[in-house]
Structures are given as C-alpha cells and as structure tokens.
Amino acid sequence: MGHVVAHSDSDQRATDIFERHRPMLQGVAYRMLGRVMDAEDVVQEAWIRWHGVDRDQVREPAAYLVRITTRLALDRLDQAQYRRETYVGPWLPDPLETDLLGEPVPDTAERITLAESVSVAVLVVLESLSPLERAVFVLREAFAYPYAEIAEILERSESAVRQLARRARAHVDEHRPRFDADPGERRELTERFLAATVNGDLQGLLAVLAPDARLVGDSGGKAKAPRRVLHSADKVARFLAAVGTNPLPDPTVLLREVNGAPGVVILSEGRPDSVFQLEVEDGLVRTVYIMRNPERLAHLTPLT
Secondary structure, eight states, rough: OOOOOOOOHHHHHHHHHHHHHHHHHHHHHHHHHHHHHHHHHHHHHHHHHHHSSGGGGOHHHHHHHHHHHHHHHHHHHHHHHHHTOOOOOOOOOOOOGGGGGOOOOSHHHHHHHHHHHHSHHHHHHHHTSOOHHHHHIIIIOOOOOOHHHHHHHHTHHHHHHHHHHHHHHHHHHSOOOOOOOOOHHHHHHHHHHHHHHHHTTTHHHHEEEEEEEEEEOOTTTSOOSSSOOOEEEEHHHHHHHHHHHHHOOOOOOOEEEEEEEEEEEETTTEEEEEEEEEEEETTTEEEEEEOOOGGTTTGGGGGO
C-alpha cells in the first residue's frame, strides 16, 4: 500500500494526520469496493485532495477524510458495476490478508463485528445493495458512525439515512450466513479441509462438508475454475479431490487469516495461484470460495 512523502513541516503534519487515519480509510474503501487496488487508488486520491485543501479550515480531519473517501468510492462503484456485468463467471471480492488493514480493534465484540464486515460472504451480499445502501451499511455497521455524521458525509437527510440503514440491514440479515464465531474451531476445520484437499481424500472432504455445500470459483476466465456454482457435497468433494490429485508446479500452501477468518493461500513457483476461503456453519463447511484470477491475487505477493 502506497505511503506519502512530506517535504516541509506543514506537509509533514498533513502526512502524519493522513497516515494516522489511513487504515480506517483503507477499510472503508475496501468494504465498499471489494477490490484492493481500487481501494488503494481511492485512498491515494483522498491524499491528493487532502494535500490540496486549506487544512486550517478543516476542524475534523478524520470526518473530512472519511467523507472524501466515501464519495470517491461511490464514484468508483459506478465503474465497478460495468466490470461486474462483463465479468466471466462468478465474481468474488479480492482476498485480503486482514492484518494489512491495520485497524486497531481492542474489544473482542468489536473485533468480531469488523471481521464479519470484511468477510467474503458479507462482501458478496453487499454487492446486491445500492451504492448508497452499501455506504451507509459500511459506515454504520463496521465503523459505528452516528446517523447524523453519515447524513453529512452523504449529503442526505438523517431520516433518509436511517431508512437506507434499515433497508440495508434487513437485506444483509436475510441473505448472509450465520457465522460460527469460534476462531479455533474454524481454524481446525480449515486445517482438516486443507489436508483432505491436498491428499485428494474424497471421504475426508465429505466429512467436513455440509450436505448442501456449494463451491463458488472466481477466475475471470483467466485460470481454471468452475464458471458455475457447484451444488451438493458430492460435487464439491469430487471437484476438490481432483484438484488435490493434480498438484501445481512447486506448490507452497499457507494457512493465513484472510478476510477476517482462516484461509488457504496456495503459491505456485513462488507466485499466488489461488486462495480458498470457507463459510462455516454448525461445524461444517457450507460454502467454499476459490479465488484464482491472477490479476486479483497479485497484491498477495508479499505473503511469500
């Protein structure tokens, strides 16, 4: 992620303020856009705006920067919609090693809320919201912004923002999965899933998959992955077992925290090849997400 360089005392103060708020700005932009590079572009554009403004007239730098970032992200969502419509196969958000967001979260309950708001499953649901609903949901649910401040950011009335929030919350509650919150259990299940997949163990896979499990693969037509969602434990297990029996050249398998939960990052000859993320419910894998579009995995190179 890019950082800025200061050349004067005034620039240095501006840079210090911006860098202090960068993790939050990155978090807002990524949750709204679901793409790492787009989020970084938005944050960089926010820096340019911040650098050019009369900062003596800005009483609340954090509020100003979040307002700019949110509005820039809303502009980007219009462009993103066209890309989604022409995308080959299912679309999933870019995988993100959660620690890269750098969001300070001292409270356990708040940590769970932030992890859920950046999860693959929730980001997929957010795709079906209107841009304004998505902005309100991110600011309210992930960052606990008061309705009055959100109204100011979006230049809408507070009553309109409350209505957007109710609509967004009802939609997300209806469509998102019920998470198993115990991180230890999720990690253990991920490890069992990984071992069964690597070994091509069909029975081992069936033991960890829910009967109605599904697999969603995102390659953008640039790598091998199902272009339709696979349904049923049997179809998912057979696909994954076949993957395990056809290993990649010089593979490296890493267990990482991705999008707030245990994930599997697979490298081939030192380059990111695929990321597996699991949606877990009642101790079983409900959904397997596979991200294989090389253009959208390039930012994971530092994991090597």
